Amino acid sequence: MAEHAYGKTAGGVPITEELVDKLAKRAEAGYDVDETLRRRGGRPPLGSGPTTVESVRLEPELRDALGQRAKRDRETTSSVIRKALREYLETG
Numbered sequence: 375m376a377e378h379a380y381g382k383t384a385g386g387v388p389i390t391e392e393l394v395d396k397l398a399k400r401a402e403a404g405y406d407v408d409e410t411l412r413r414r415g416g417r418p419p420l421g422s423g424p425t426t427v428e429s430v431r432l433e434p435e436l437r438d439a440l441g442q443r444a445k446r447d448r449e450t451t452s453s454v455i456r457k458a459l460r461e462y463l464e465t466g
Contacts, residue, residue, distance in 0.1 A: 380394075420456075440455070
């Protein structure tokens, strides 16, 4: 009989009783707090300071054009927006 999986990790590994036991033993053994703090997760910084999230409304045609440009350039829509805004502000 196949072992029951409770889902998958972010990397696609099945979460089984064996994996849960292994992770629990590792946690009970303790972690090096300094090492954990050194390995910060999250997104890499974009500039010299903290970033903010700005929200804008886009009509469907502009949203579609943005998506097409991002796909063509193999970039995220956020990256395309940042580039366009920088160019606009520099030429203003």
